[in-house]
Amino acid sequence: MAAISTFFLLFLIPIIPLSLLAILALIVRPRPIKIPIKSRHVFITGGSSGIGLALAQRAASEGARVSILARSAGKLDEAKQSIKLATGVEVATFSADVRDYDAVSKAIDESGPIDVLIVNQGVFTAKELEKQSPEDVKFTIDVNLVGSFNVIKAALPAMKARRDRGPASIALVSSQAGQVGIYGYAAYSASKFGLQGLAQSLQQEVIADDIHVTLIFPPDTDTPGFEEEQKSRPEVTAIIAASSGSMKTEDVARKAMDGIKAGKFTVSCNFEGFLLSLATTGMSPQRSFWLAFLEVITAGPIRLIALFFQWDWYNAIAKWSKTKMNKS
Numbered sequence: 001m002a003a004i005s006t007f008f009l010l011f012l013i014p015i016i017p018l019s020l021l022a023i024l025a026l027i028v029r030p031r032p033i034k035i036p037i038k039s040r041h042v043f044i045t046g047g048s049s050g051i052g053l054a055l056a057q058r059a060a061s062e063g064a065r066v067s068i069l070a071r072s073a074g075k076l077d078e079a080k081q082s083i084k085l086a087t088g089v090e091v092a093t094f095s096a097d098v099r100d101y102d103a104v105s106k107a108i109d110e111s112g113p114i115d116v117l118i119v120n121q122g123v124f125t126a127k128e129l130e131k132q133s134p135e136d137v138k139f140t141i142d143v144n145l146v147g148s149f150n151v152i153k154a155a156l157p158a159m160k161a162r163r164d165r166g167p168a169s170i171a172l173v174s175s176q177a178g179q180v181g182i183y184g185y186a187a188y189s190a191s192k193f194g195l196q197g198l199a200q201s202l203q204q205e206v207i208a209d210d211i212h213v214t215l216i217f218p219p220d221t222d223t224p225g226f227e228e229e230q231k232s233r234p235e236v237t238a239i240i241a242a243s244s245g246s247m248k249t250e251d252v253a254r255k256a257m258d259g260i261k262a263g264k265f266t267v268s269c270n271f272e273g274f275l276l277s278l279a280t281t282g283m284s285p286q287r288s289f290w291l292a293f294l295e296v297i298t299a300g301p302i303r304l305i306a307l308f309f310q311w312d313w314y315n316a317i318a319k320w321s322k323t324k325m326n327k328s
């Protein structure tokens with residue numbers, strides 16, 4: 001009798017997680033999707049430098065027709081030459097400021113209907129809000145957030161009107177500072193947090209058109225923009241950001257492209273980023289029942305880990321403020 005009930009209990013244990021997995025497999029939405037890249041039109045904003053340039057090169061080497069948009073015509077031309085040299089592919093270039101809706105719209109119309117839109121342009125300077133001018137704040141929000149609206153709005157009509165060309169994608173490059181607020185990033189974090197709301201709402205609006213939204217969250221990445229940022233970044237910003245290490249531009253581009261192709265809503269780029277995505281997943285859509293399962297069972301423990309990170313960061317801020325006050 002005892003032997004039978006032990007056996008029965010052992011049999012019951014895996015039933016609970018297995019039925020949870022089964023339920024999640026039935027309910028996760030939107031449904032999983034694959035986005036092809038070969039022979040498709042990939043349009044990348046901020047494609048003349050850093051992560052955007054690496055993405056353009058990757059798309060070109062995977063057989064896509066590639067267009068890149070940025071402000072400086074000189075940098076666009078350099079990027080075009082370097083991609084030609086590396087892949088033999090001739091990319092189309094468009095000089096426009098994402099803050100100028102008409103200019104963006106004209107460039108996108110000229111480039112032809114887009115299959116994969118990668119909204120990657122971004123500006124960043126880490127500085128306490130107290131030291132930023134209202135113009136600095138507005139510039140960051142305008143380029144990173146309002147500019148992203150402009151690009152998507154300009155591309156959407158032709159993307160929706162496309163016929164029999166397979167699933168389309170709109171990918172946005174956010175930042176880990178778009179998942180958690182960090183010292184020195186008030187304007188930048190706000191602009192990137194804004195992309196989360198944009199992406200979640202947009203995905204609901206375009207799912208019926210077979211358009212799939214992806215949000216990418218890189219850590220510090222060794223781009224020209226990052227090199228510039230480091231010249232004036234507050235020390236404590238660097239200390240907190242170091243919790244997630246830093247990555248090479250090509251590795252971020254590979255993670256981003258793989259995430260787009262796999263149709264993921266959320267794409268993290270390193271292990272810390274994966275933890276951060278688990279901790280901040282909230283009400284975001286999830287296509288993978290495996291990841292949904294992980295989110296459900298780690299919800300409590302991951303919150304505890306998050307609190308330990310905050311403890312560590314506030315200690316670092318306290319220590320740093322003290323030494324700064326002693327200096328002055």
Ligand SMILES: NC(=O)C1=CN([C@@H]2O[C@H](COP(=O)(O)OP(=O)(O)OC[C@H]3O[C@@H](n4cnc5c(N)ncnc54)[C@H](OP(=O)(O)O)[C@@H]3O)[C@@H](O)[C@H]2O)C=CC1
Pocket residue numbers: 045046047048049050051052069070071072073075096097098099120121122123124143147173174175176217218219220221222223224225226
């Ligand atoms: N590097 C990092 O540590 C991280 C970066 N990110 C994000 O990744 C994205 C790319 O960053 P990264 O590669 O480092 O940046 P870079 O500064 O190296 O490149 C930025 C690109 O965006 C373009 N751009 C900037 N402003 C505008 C504008 N107003 N209109 C059109 N194009 C513009 C630039 O060209 P031009 O100046 O000629 O217009 C350039 O092509 C950004 O959104 C950034 O926030 C996220 C996490 C970490």
Ligand SMILES: CCCCCCCCCCCCCCCC(=O)[C@@H](N)CO
Pocket residue numbers: 124175176177180182218219220221226229240241242243244272273275276279302305306309
């Ligand atoms: C629950 C577990 C949490 C796991 C660890 C979280 C670590 C977060 C670190 C945030 C770093 C932000 C870097 C911003 C990079 C960026 O965008 C700038 N370089 C400007 O471009």
